[in-house]
Amino acid sequence: MPRLSDSEAVIPVIKFDSVVKRYPDGTTAVDGLDLVAPSGQITVLVGPSGCGKTTSLRMVNRMVEPTSGTVWLDDRDTASVPAAQLRRGIGYVIQQAGLFPHRTIAENIATVPQLLGWDKRKARQRATELMERVGLPTELAGRYPAQLSGGQQQRVGVARALAADPPVMLMDEPFSAVDPVVRAELQNEFLRLQSELDKTILFVTHDIDEAVKLGDEVGVMRIGGRLAQLATPAELLAAPVDDFVAGFVGRDRGYRSLGFRAAGDLPLVTEPTVPLGADQAEAAREARDGWVLAVDGDGRPQGWVDVRQLRPGATVEPELLHRGGTVAKENDSLRAALDAALSAPSGRGVIADGEGRLLGTITAREVVERIEAQRNADEAREPEPAAGGRE
Amino acid sequence: MIAYLQDHFQQTVERFYTHAWLAVLPLVIGLVLAIPLGWLASRYRRVYPGVINLAGLLYTLPSVALFVIMPSIIHTKILSPINVVVALTIYTVALLVRVIADALISVPADVRSAAVAMGFTGLGRFLRVDLPIAVPVIVAGLRVAAASNVGLVSVGALIGVNQLGSLFTEGFTLDVGSIVLLGILLCVLLALILDTTIVLTGRRLTTWQRAVS
Amino acid sequence: MGVIWDYLGNSSHWSGPEGVPARVLEHLEYTFLALAFVCLIALPLGLFVGHTGRGSVAIAGTANALRALPDFGLLVYVVLLISGRLPADLAYLLPAILVLVILGIPAVLSATYAGIQAVDPAARDAAKGMGMTGSQVLWRVEVPNALPLILSGVRSSMLQIVATATIAAYVSLGGLGRFIIDGQSQRDYSQMAAGAVLVGLLAIVLDLIVAGVQRLVVSPGVTGRFRTAGPRRRPVLISSSQEGSVVPTT
Numbered sequence: 001m002p003r004l005s006d007s008e009a010v011i012p013v014i015k016f017d018s019v020v021k022r023y024p025d026g027t028t029a030v031d032g033l034d035l036v037a038p039s040g041q042i043t044v045l046v047g048p049s050g051c052g053k054t055t056s057l058r059m060v061n062r063m064v065e066p067t068s069g070t071v072w073l074d075d076r077d078t079a080s081v082p083a084a085q086l087r088r089g090i091g092y093v094i095q096q097a098g099l100f101p102h103r104t105i106a107e108n109i110a111t112v113p114q115l116l117g118w119d120k121r122k123a124r125q126r127a128t129e130l131m132e133r134v135g136l137p138t139e140l141a142g143r144y145p146a147q148l149s150g151g152q153q154q155r156v157g158v159a160r161a162l163a164a165d166p167p168v169m170l171m172d173e174p175f176s177a178v179d180p181v182v183r184a185e186l187q188n189e190f191l192r193l194q195s196e197l198d199k200t201i202l203f204v205t206h207d208i209d210e211a212v213k214l215g216d217e218v219g220v221m222r223i224g225g226r227l228a229q230l231a232t233p234a235e236l237l238a239a240p241v242d243d244f245v246a247g248f249v250g251r252d253r254g255y256r257s258l259g260f261r262a263a264g265d266l267p268l269v270t271e272p273t274v275p276l277g278a279d280q281a282e283a284a285r286e287a288r289d290g291w292v293l294a295v296d297g298d299g300r301p302q303g304w305v306d307v308r309q310l311r312p313g314a315t316v317e318p319e320l321l322h323r324g325g326t327v328a329k330e331n332d333s334l335r336a337a338l339d340a341a342l343s344a345p346s347g348r349g350v351i352a353d354g355e356g357r358l359l360g361t362i363t364a365r366e367v368v369e370r371i372e373a374q375r376n377a378d379e380a381r382e383p384e385p386a387a388g389g390r391e
Numbered sequence: 392m393i394a395y396l397q398d399h400f401q402q403t404v405e406r407f408y409t410h411a412w413l414a415v416l417p418l419v420i421g422l423v424l425a426i427p428l429g430w431l432a433s434r435y436r437r438v439y440p441g442v443i444n445l446a447g448l449l450y451t452l453p454s455v456a457l458f459v460i461m462p463s464i465i466h467t468k469i470l471s472p473i474n475v476v477v478a479l480t481i482y483t484v485a486l487l488v489r490v491i492a493d494a495l496i497s498v499p500a501d502v503r504s505a506a507v508a509m510g511f512t513g514l515g516r517f518l519r520v521d522l523p524i525a526v527p528v529i530v531a532g533l534r535v536a537a538a539s540n541v542g543l544v545s546v547g548a549l550i551g552v553n554q555l556g557s558l559f560t561e562g563f564t565l566d567v568g569s570i571v572l573l574g575i576l577l578c579v580l581l582a583l584i585l586d587t588t589i590v591l592t593g594r595r596l597t598t599w600q601r602a603v604s
Numbered sequence: 605m606g607v608i609w610d611y612l613g614n615s616s617h618w619s620g621p622e623g624v625p626a627r628v629l630e631h632l633e634y635t636f637l638a639l640a641f642v643c644l645i646a647l648p649l650g651l652f653v654g655h656t657g658r659g660s661v662a663i664a665g666t667a668n669a670l671r672a673l674p675d676f677g678l679l680v681y682v683v684l685l686i687s688g689r690l691p692a693d694l695a696y697l698l699p700a701i702l703v704l705v706i707l708g709i710p711a712v713l714s715a716t717y718a719g720i721q722a723v724d725p726a727a728r729d730a731a732k733g734m735g736m737t738g739s740q741v742l743w744r745v746e747v748p749n750a751l752p753l754i755l756s757g758v759r760s761s762m763l764q765i766v767a768t769a770t771i772a773a774y775v776s777l778g779g780l781g782r783f784i785i786d787g788q789s790q791r792d793y794s795q796m797a798a799g800a801v802l803v804g805l806l807a808i809v810l811d812l813i814v815a816g817v818q819r820l821v822v823s824p825g826v827t828g829r830f831r832t833a834g835p836r837r838r839p840v841l842i843s844s845s846q847e848g849s850v851v852p853t854t
Contacts, residue, residue: 063733088735098730102748102823112734144825160734170733451811452804453767459784459800462793469793535671542674546771549676549788559680563775568684575677582672 011039011167011200012074014060019069021055021225029055030225032069037217040198044215046205048248052225053204057170060202061090073168088112091161091169091199095177097153099145105131105156106141112164123163130159135189151182158190162197169201176205187214208249212237212256220245234260258335258371263328266337266370268351268360276302276318280310291346294321299357301327301350327352330359334374338367392569403558407577410554413475413547414540414585418533420476421483428484429491430517442488449485454478454543458550470551479543483536490532494525523597530593537585541578555581611783611798622782624802631779631806634769638704639762645705646712646761647754654720654750655742663717667710675768679703683775696776704768708761715757719750749826755818762814763807770803780806 014037021030030052037043045053058064059071062083071078078086099108109127110118118126131138134155145153154174161169175183175190191214194201205211211218212233219230222244229241237257240246246253272286273295286292287307294302294316303321310320325344328336330353341349341364348361396403432442457478459469467473498521506520545556558574611617618624653659682703687695723746731745747754773781783799786792824830 061733063729084735084737086735087733092730092733094726094730094733096724096726098724098726098728098733100727100731100745100749101724101825102745102751103825115735115740144823144830146825146828147830157730160730448808451763451807453763453770453807455767455770455781455784456800456804456807459796460804463797469796538671541672542676545674545676549771549774549785551788556674556676559674559677560774563680563684566684568681571677571681571684575674575681578674578677579672586672 010074011198013037013039013072014043014168014200014202015072016056016059017070017072019056019059019071020067021052021059021064022067028225030059030066033225033227035219035227035230037200037202039200041216042194042201042203042214044203044205044211044218045221046208046211046218046248047221047228048223049206050223051221053206053221054172055225056221057172057202057204060168060170061087061092088115088164089166089168091164091166093157093161093169093171093174095173097145097157097174097177099153099156099160101145104142104144105136105148108145108156109160109163111160116164126163127159130162133162133193134159150178151186154178154182154186155189158193167199169199171201171203173205174203175210176207183210190214212259220248255335255338258338259333261334261371261374263332263334263337263367263370266351266362267366268362269348271348271350271358271361273299273301273358274305274316276316278316280307280312280314283307283310283316289346291348293346293350293358293361295358298355301352301356301358304345306345325350327356329354334367334371337362338364338371341367392573395567395570395573403573403577406554406557407581409472410541410544410556410578411581411585413472413479413544413552413554414537414581416476417479417483417540418537418585420480421487421536422529422533424480425484425487425491426522429488430495432488432492433495439492443492446485446488449481454482455546455549457481458547472547472552474550475544475547475552479540482543483540486536486539487529487532491525491529494528495521497528498524526593526597530589533589533593534586537589538582541582541585545574545578610794611787611792612801617798624798627778627780627782628802628806630777631766631769631781631803634701634704634772634777634779635762635765635810638701638708638765638769639758641701641705642708642712642761642765643758646709647716650713650716650754651720651742651747654717655738655746660717660721663713667714670707670710673707675703675707675764676771676774678707679768679772679775700769700772700775700777704765704772707768708765711761711764712754712757715760716750716754719753719757720746722753723749748823751822752818752826755814755822759811759814759818762810766803766807766810770799 014035016033016035019030019033020028022028033052033056035043035056045056047053055064059066060073060078062078066079099105100111103111106124106127109130110123113123113126128138128141131141136152136155136159140148140152145156148156154177157174161171175186178186187210203211203214205214215233217230218233218236220228220236222228229236229245231239234257236245236249237253237260240249240253271293272288273293274283274286276294276296278294283292283305284307287305290306290308291304292307294305296302302318303323304325305316305320306322310316314320322345325346326336326340327350328340330351337349337351339349340351341347341362344350344361348363349367350361351359353359428442432439458474461467461474461478462469462471465473465477502520502524503516506516511520544552544554545559547554548556548560555574555577558577559571562568562570562572562574612624616623620626650663653663679700683696683699686699686702690698720742727745727749728741731741736744769777769779770781770784773779773785780799780803783802784796787795787797787799819827819829
């Protein structure tokens with residue numbers, strides 16, 4: 001699909017300049033926030049409840065007015081533009097979607113274009129286009145929000161925010177209200193969308209895993225509304241600036257940071273295989289250490305078979321397959337490769353190509369050797385460890 | 392007004408008492424009838440639209456029309472107070488059936504399954520789990536019914552039933568506004584008494600149940 | 605039951621200024637006049653309180669308080685109070701309409717306020733965040749979603765007005781109540797019964813008309829009545845004039 005953003009238009013930078021939000025009863029929600037959300041990137045604000053991340057987000061489109069300080073969109077002070085006009089140029093997605101129950105899906109999506117005075121047919125066309133883009137079947141256009149599932153409603157919310165093609169998007173926990181499977185799907189689709197669109201996105205979540213997965217940069221905020229650290233996900237995992245950030249980022253940091261390192265060319269071993277339906281004798285012949293890998297007609301790994309469990313005369317059937325092992329793709333991260341090796345019942349991690357066809361296997365030891373080799377190479381290049389957040 | 396009250400104290404007290412009786416009896420009978428009907432409608436979804444539509448229909452009819460028609464249906468005399476009681480009972484049932492049905496339907500499913508898991512069955516569960524949870528909503532409905540009944544009973548004066556409404560007709564015929572005002576104040580007083588009683592009873596019922604469970 | 609037909613069967617009762625059609629028309633006039641004023645006052649007020657949130661305590665309190673007043677008594681009292689000072693032809697009409705309006709306001713006011721308040725806060729937030737002005741949020745989002753409750757408030761109010769207008773015949777108004785009042789004083793039960801039946805029918809017909817309007821005007825996304833496949837939220841009902849008449853209070 002063609003890129004939606006006009007390459008001549010400027011994609012703004014969001015800048016918080018000493019922004020403070022203090023309420024009349026004395027509580028300080030945001031305490032002197034200085035933050036830049038770079039053009040065309042996803043900046044995630046993450047932190048525990050009460051850290052001011054949502055309040056900060058809502059100060060960009062003036063749903064909350066700052067007590068002091070300025071929020072800039074490029075060189076424009078957001079306070080200098082009439083609020084309604086400002087908001088029509090910013091996409092806004094919230095946790096419960098906030099779809100209008102009394103309007104159809106298509107009408108919901110066409111809301112901002114309608115506000116901007118677009119021609120009705122153009123708005124309708126745009127709605128259909130966006131439905132396809134966010135992965136919604138176009139038959140749903142005439143339905144009402146109450147007829148859609150939670151995941152579908154969230155997609156409509158995103159489509160609605162994109163309708164007038166705003167260069168800036170504000171997203172407040174948009175994927176938190178759905179179940180984990182749907183959430184993962186939505187996150188992946190969102191990353192795909194952004195790769196096509198290049199908008200400046202400020203994204204709020206309380207889930208550090210989501211922040212690390214989606215953010216080009218992640219800002220960790222602490223209770224009381226102060227920014228603790230702003231860094232790329234890899235830096236955040238590798239070098240949290242203090243105990244609070246370390247605690248928030250959580251355990252398994254070393255393991256998770258492997259997700260950001262490409263595996264590169266791993267030394268794979270050719271793995272003997274049997275097709276589905278092969279008999280016990282063939283399986284026993286090909287097996288190493290009691291395990292043999294079963295593949296389908298196209299060479300795609302289906303699962304491991306424990307030949308000691310196979311009775312003479314039996315054939316390799318899908319019900320007999322051990323499905324414990326994960327499969328890593330050839331250009332995947334070290335984390336995926338290590339996980340494939342650790343989860344395989346045979347101890348040999350399955351690596352496949354882009355189409356899912358078997359390339360070979362690798363043991364955990366070999367993956368760790370590669371990890372250590374990379375680390376040695378890094379240390380040779382940078383003798384001092386990187387300090388905490390950088391602006 | 393004070394003069395009137397002094398001269399007609401006994402009569403006024405009697406009228407007040409009659410009025411109270413005529414307003415409360417339909418409330419009690421209405422509630423007792425509405426609970427099983429409401430339960431039926433909540434339990435059997437196919438029955439729900441029929442019951443609720445019928446209730447809606449009856450509630451739509453102006454009460455004075457019901458007062459007047461009653462004698463020909465139940466063969467009472469025109470100025471019999473029974474007309475008022477029966478008509479207002481129908482009215483109260485019509486109002487409460489829907490309230491009760493909806494309140495029972497909205498008992499959270501997980502509360503219900505927890506009750507079943509703990510061993511509550513049938514009537515026991517209904518009385519000790521569903522109904523107590525529905526009490527606040529039923530109380531709200533009863534308050535509306537009570538206020539409206541007090542006002543409607545006074546209309547009975549038009550068909551000759553002697554209660555506080557008679558103060559209105561008397562005041563009108565004699566062209567003395569203060570008598571009418573007295574009637575209004577006493578009606579409001581009665582309505583307040585009933586309202587407070589209902590609210591307090593409701594509170595006692597729910598705290599008692601909550602303390603037990 | 606046959607006694608009702610005695611009066612209605614007599615064709616002379618169907619013509620002239622005291623005939624059935626004339627009385628029906630009078631009754632409708634009173635009803636629509638009062639309802640128009642009720643809506644004129646209560647709708648804007650309810651929208652304002654619902655949208656801005658200001659004055660909600662005062663509204664709830666007044667609505668509840670007015671409910672305790674006996675309609676009949678109020679009618680008689682206001683007529684006695686005012687009619688002396690008015691020219692003859694308005695002497696009874698004005699106070700009666702005034703009382704009908706006062707008694708009809710609470711239903712529309714509390715239903716409108718409740719309806720606006722009940723609109724999904726997320727939808728309101730999204731609407732504002734997308735760049736709708738305050739009045740756009742009110743008219744494009746809040747009102748369409750509050751419509752079921754608002755219309756049920758209007759329905760309740762209308763039925764109350766029809767009923768009270770019937771009683772108003774006692775204070776010399778026209779309308780269908782005349783048959784009941786005159787029938788009482790003339791000891792003509794069949795006339796009373798005829799009036800009762802006619803008023804009952806009128807109420808039902810008006811109620812069905814508003815129900816029809818409700819179905820036409822309210823978006824299917826709000827009622828849950830979908831034409832295409834999809835989950836139904838609750839059973840389909842024909843008449844629910846009770847919605848909004850019981851506004852749960854603490």
